[in-house]
Each structure stands twice: as C-alpha cells, then as structure tokens.
Amino acid sequence: MQVQAKDIIIIVILVTIVFLVAAAFLLLYINMYNNRKKKHILEKQAMQTTFEQNLLQSRLEMQEQTFDTISQEIHDSVGQLLSLAKVQLSIAEQNVTTDKRLLSEIKNNIGNALNDLRDIAKSLSSERLHQLCFSQAVEQELQRMSRTNLFEVFFTKEGEDREITEQKKIIIFRILQEVLQNILKHAHANEVVVRLVFHEKEFTTDVSDNGVGFVVEDVNMQADGLGLRNMIARTSLIGGTVSIQSKPGYGTHITLNIPYE
Amino acid sequence: MAHSIPFPITCVFEFICFLVSVLSLRERNKKDWIRYFPLYLFFVFAFDLYGYIESKFIHAQNNYWLYNCFKLIDGWFCFLILYKISATYYTKKIVYILEMTLGASVFIYEAITIGFSQYFRLTDLTNNVCVIFSSLMYYYYLLKDDEMIKLSVSTPFWIVAGFFFFSFGSITTSLFFKYLADINKQLGIPVRYIIFIAINLILYSCWSYAFICRYKQRT
Numbered sequence: 001m002q003v004q005a006k007d008i009i010i011i012v013i014l015v016t017i018v019f020l021v022a023a024a025f026l027l028l029y030i031n032m033y034n035n036r037k038k039k040h041i042l043e044k045q046a047m048q049t050t051f052e053q054n055l056l057q058s059r060l061e062m063q064e065q066t067f068d069t070i071s072q073e074i075h076d077s078v079g080q081l082l083s084l085a086k087v088q089l090s091i092a093e094q095n096v097t098t099d100k101r102l103l104s105e106i107k108n109n110i111g112n113a114l115n116d117l118r119d120i121a122k123s124l125s126s127e128r129l130h131q132l133c134f135s136q137a138v139e140q141e142l143q144r145m146s147r148t149n150l151f152e153v154f155f156t157k158e159g160e161d162r163e164i165t166e167q168k169k170i171i172i173f174r175i176l177q178e179v180l181q182n183i184l185k186h187a188h189a190n191e192v193v194v195r196l197v198f199h200e201k202e203f204t205t206d207v208s209d210n211g212v213g214f215v216v217e218d219v220n221m222q223a224d225g226l227g228l229r230n231m232i233a234r235t236s237l238i239g240g241t242v243s244i245q246s247k248p249g250y251g252t253h254i255t256l257n258i259p260y261e
Numbered sequence: 262m263a264h265s266i267p268f269p270i271t272c273v274f275e276f277i278c279f280l281v282s283v284l285s286l287r288e289r290n291k292k293d294w295i296r297y298f299p300l301y302l303f304f305v306f307a308f309d310l311y312g313y314i315e316s317k318f319i320h321a322q323n324n325y326w327l328y329n330c331f332k333l334i335d336g337w338f339c340f341l342i343l344y345k346i347s348a349t350y351y352t353k354k355i356v357y358i359l360e361m362t363l364g365a366s367v368f369i370y371e372a373i374t375i376g377f378s379q380y381f382r383l384t385d386l387t388n389n390v391c392v393i394f395s396s397l398m399y400y401y402y403l404l405k406d407d408e409m410i411k412l413s414v415s416t417p418f419w420i421v422a423g424f425f426f427f428s429f430g431s432i433t434t435s436l437f438f439k440y441l442a443d444i445n446k447q448l449g450i451p452v453r454y455i456i457f458i459a460i461n462l463i464l465y466s467c468w469s470y471a472f473i474c475r476y477k478q479r480t
Contacts (some may be wrong), residue, residue: 008441012441
C-alpha cells in the first residue's frame with residue numbers, strides 16, 4: 001500500500017504540475033500572440049496613416065495643378081474674350097450713333113466668356129463629380145474639351161458603370177483631366193479617343209491621341225516628366241496601374257487600370 | 262494514522278482576495294459582471310470557514326453534502342462569469358445554458374446514484390472541463406478579435422486565467438480523489454489539501470491582480 005500510495009502521490013503531483021505548467025505556457029503563448037497582433041495592428045495603422053498622408057499630398061498637388069489650369073484658361077479664353085468686349089465697348093462709347101452689329105458682337109463675346117467660365121467651374125467642381133457617375137463626368141469633360149475645336153473627341157463605354165469610391169473617382173478624374181490637358185498643350189493632336197471599360201473587378205480608362213508622341217524613357221528622365229511620374233504614383237496609390245505607350249510621330253496611348261475596391 | 266483536519270489556509274487567500282475586491286471594486290457599474298465577486302468571495306470564505314468549524318468542532322460525520330451543494334453553485338457562478346466575460350466577443354447563450362444543464366444533470370445523477378454522503382467527483386470533473394472549455398473559447402475569441410488589448414493589465418484576462426489554472430490544476434485531484442482520500446486517511450498525507458493550497462493561491466492571486474487592474478483603470 002505504501003509503495004502504491006507513494007506512486008499515486010508522485011503521479012498526482014507531477015500531473016498537476018505538468019497541467020499547471022501547460023496552462024502557464026498556454027497563457028504565455030496567448031500573450032505572445034497578442035503582442036504580435038498588437039504589433040501588426042500598429043503597423044497597419046502606420047501604413048494607413050502613410051496612405052492617407054500620401055492621398056492628401058496627392059490631392060494637394062492636384063489642386064495646385066488645377067489652379068494653374070484655371071489661371072491659364074481664364075487668361076487664355078475668358079480673359080481674351082472680356083478684353084475684346086472691353087475694347088469693343090470703348091469703341092461703342094466713342095460712336096455717337098448706336099452700332100447694333102458691334103453691340104451684338106460684344107454680347108456674343110460676353111456670352112462666350114460666361115460659357116467658358118461655367119465650363120471651367122463645372123470641370124473643377126468636386127460636387128459635380130459626386131453627383132455624376134464616372135462615365136458621365138468623363139463624357140461632360142470631353143464635351144468641354146471638344147468645344148476648344150483643337151481636336152475631335154471620340155468616346156466609347158463598355159459595360160455598366162460600377163460604384164467607385166469618391167476618393168478614387170476624384171483622383172482618377174483629375175488624372176484624366178491632366179492627360180487631356182497634356183494632349184491639349186503638347187500633343188498637337190487632331191483626334192483623341194477615350195475608352196472606358198468596366199470589367200468585373202476593375203475598370204480601364206484608355207486615352208489615345210494621334211499627336212506628335214514622345215520617347216517615354218526620355219520624358220521620364222527629364223524634369224518635365226514629373227507629371228508622368230506623379231500620374232503613376234497617384235494611380236498606384238489607389239491600387240491601380242498605368243501603361244504609357246508613345247513613339248515620336250505615332251501619338252500616345254495611355255491605359256489606366258483601377259480596381260473598384 | 263490519526264486523521265487530523267488542518268486549518269484551511271485557502272480561507273486566508275479567500276479573505277485577502279475578498280478584501281481586495283471590496284477595496285478595488287467600490288464604485289462598480291451596476292451592469293458590470295465584476296460586481297458579483299465581493300459577494301461570491303465572501304460566500305466562499307464563509308462557507309470554507311463553516312466547513313472547517315463543522316468538521317473540527319461539531320465533529321460531523323462528514324460534510325460532503327455541504328461541498329457537493331457548493332460545487333453546484335460554484336460551477337454555475339463560474340459559467341455565469343465566463344459567459345458575461347465572453348459576451349464582449351461572442352454571445353453564445355446556448356453554451357452557457359448547456360454547461361449549466363450539464364452540471365446540474367451530473368449533480369442530480371450523482372445525488373441519486375451515490376447519495377450526499379459521498380463526494381461528487383463527476384460533478385467536479387464536469388464543472389472543471391466546462392470551465393476549461395469556456396476559458397479556451399474566451400482565449401480563442403480574444404486572439405481572433407481585431408481590438409488591441411494590453412493583456413498584462415486586462416481584468417477579464419486575469420479572471421479567466423484564475424479559472425483556467427484552478428480547473429486545470431484540480432483535474433488530477435478529482436480523478437484520483439478516492440486514492441488521495443485513502444492516502445490521507447491511512448498515511449496522513451494531505452496531498453489534495455497541499456495541491457489545493459497551491460492552485461487556490463494561483464487563483465486568488467490572479468483574481469486579486471485582476472481587481473487591482475480594474476481599480477487602476479478606473480482611477
């Protein structure tokens with residue numbers, strides 16, 4: 001009995017100790033795992049903060065570029081029209097008799113200036129972007145561009161419009177505006193084709209022109225290439241990709257692939 | 262060998278833990294599960310003290326009936342607390358009801374088959390297994406959750422840790438209960454008593470620390 005009792009005592013004590021040690025290790029493991037989880041959450045938060053900072057930075061940069069565009073457009077179109085109207089009004093002032101034709105011209109010029117101002121306001125308004133779906137916003141922007149009569153615009157859409165987050169919509173729309181502005185300023189194109197394709201998980205925005213084209217690598221290396229590099233950086237910020245194909249004399253083809261989520 | 266009833270040192274741990282709970286949980290929220298603890302600890306302390314006095318001075322034949330009834334209430338309390346703590350992560354009332362029903366069923370079964378003059382070993386084991394299961398469920402959901410928690414100062418974590426250690430540690434004594442009772446009777450070696458001192462020390466240390474954590478979070 002005594003030997004058996006000793007055995008039982010040893011077994012009970014040992015098993016209890018083993019159980020307690022196992023429990024302690026389990027809690028230790030839980031604590032370690034929790035610490036790792038905490039680290040992971042902190043890293044995720046840091047990444048999220050960086051992402052938001054980059055996004056904000058991009059929006060600020062785009063805002064800055066947009067201001068430049070407004071200033072240029074006001075100077076080139078609205079400013080010219082209003083200056084002309086002013087000169088015409090001075091002439092009309094000097095004339096004793098009322099020149100109906102001149103007054104009608106002044107009226108037209110002021111009307112055109114007002115239309116241009118409205119177009120500029122529309123193209124800049126984020127509110128308008130919120131109200132429209134992406135393809136509608138693109139279509140309106142292209143109509144505005146075509147009114148410059150500098151090139152002919154062709155627009156096609158494949159698939160049904162899908163919901164795109166506001167952030168993405170604004171960024172991609174501003175990128176597209178920048179692409180169109182570049183065509184307007186540098187490409188000397190007379191034909192621009194814009195194609196929107198809504199796939200299942202992503203959408204493609206395709207812009208091609210028949211302008212002078214350029215050597216992609218060269219532009220990337222130059223200070224002028226900042227716009228292209230920004231475009232690539234902003235697209236990757238919203239999880240998308242950009243493909244730029246261009247050759248001197250053969251126009252430019254830019255493709256943006258953006259995931260919905 | 263003479264079989265003497267040693268003073269239950271666990272009463273001292275229980276009383277200290279009770280004092281800590283009273284001092285730390287003074288301004289507790291009425292909806293907070295932790296408010297049950299001072300009352301429960303006082304009940305456990307008074308119960309253990311009464312059990313000792315009864316065996317030592319009233320010379321009752323045995324007080325297993327008292328501890329058997331206590332086991333049932335104790336089990337229900339543990340299930341309730343674990344259910345309330347786990348409710349932060351998941352609400353599975355069915356688990357709580359099943360555990361309570363299982364504990365009560367085994368208790369009734371033992372009451373019918375072996376009577377109140379014997380220790381309800383199976384009830385004890387069932388309670389322990391259920392508590393371990395609920396504790397592991399809590400830990401599983403705690404790790405699965407996305408919220409960031411500092412475990413070293415988390416009150417629920419330490420409360421469950423106390424339950425977990427106690428249940429894990431007392432499983433062996435429940436399994437070998439008969440042998441240990443014989444050994445105690447014949448050789449006077451209170452193995453179960455010694456083990457219980459150790460696991461009660463761990464249990465009440467974890468709980469006291471949990472109450473202090475709650476107190477520190479409040480102030």
